[in-house]
Amino acid sequence: MSVGVTPELLAALWRERRPSGPPIAHTFRSTYADHWVRFHSLPGSKRYAESEDEYAIVLERYNTVLDELFTGQEVFVVTMDWSYTPTGPAGYPTPRSELHPRGLRWWTETDDDDPDPEFRIHTRLYAVRRRWRHGCVDDLLRAVAGEALVEVFITDTGLRRIHHPYDGGADVILATPTERDELRDRHAAWLSSHPAGL
Numbered sequence: 001m002s003v004g005v006t007p008e009l010l011a012a013l014w015r016e017r018r019p020s021g022p023p024i025a026h027t028f029r030s031t032y033a034d035h036w037v038r039f040h041s042l043p044g045s046k047r048y049a050e051s052e053d054e055y056a057i058v059l060e061r062y063n064t065v066l067d068e069l070f071t072g073q074e075v076f077v078v079t080m081d082w083s084y085t086p087t088g089p090a091g092y093p094t095p096r097s098e099l100h101p102r103g104l105r106w107w108t109e110t111d112d113d114d115p116d117p118e119f120r121i122h123t124r125l126y127a128v129r130r131r132w133r134h135g136c137v138d139d140l141l142r143a144v145a146g147e148a149l150v151e152v153f154i155t156d157t158g159l160r161r162i163h164h165p166y167d168g169g170a171d172v173i174l175a176t177p178t179e180r181d182e183l184r185d186r187h188a189a190w191l192s193s194h195p196a197g198l
Helices: 007-017 025-031 052-070 138-145 177-186
Strands: 036-040 074-083 104-111 121-131 153-156 162-166 169-173
Touching (some): 025 162, 025 169
Antiparallel strands (some): 104 121, 153 162
């Protein structure tokens, strides 16, 4: 992960700074609703890029917001896979290990709603700490935009700001509602017309 940061320390930091829930990216929108804003990746809220020109727009929008959040800072880049056992092979093939080879597993969240242990899902999160620079995770972001990877997020090392890209846009969690409003207003053209901001 990096010198001085272990998976155990990162998990403890998450529990301390984000006690409202586990680090499962698709839950951030509801868990941190007062600090949340969603940006769409393409004009007209188009979900998937169909050309290199559209992928360029997607990456530019992702990177514009990421630069505003993290320029000059260290960040954690987090990826995910899942399995039917805590330590077994991934339940579905993704390019996660190729695109995020240095990621260390730091969290396993078990969905034990099903009483049959054979049907329990273990979501496993992997993190690497790195200095943020424009374009440094473009391969990951492109995979997310094409739905080859899910549940990716980037956060500052204090876990104050979170950027969760998904196929179609990004959910962003800011430190305060005021900061959220300022970011939202700077990129109003990228917002959804849906009343709930979806």
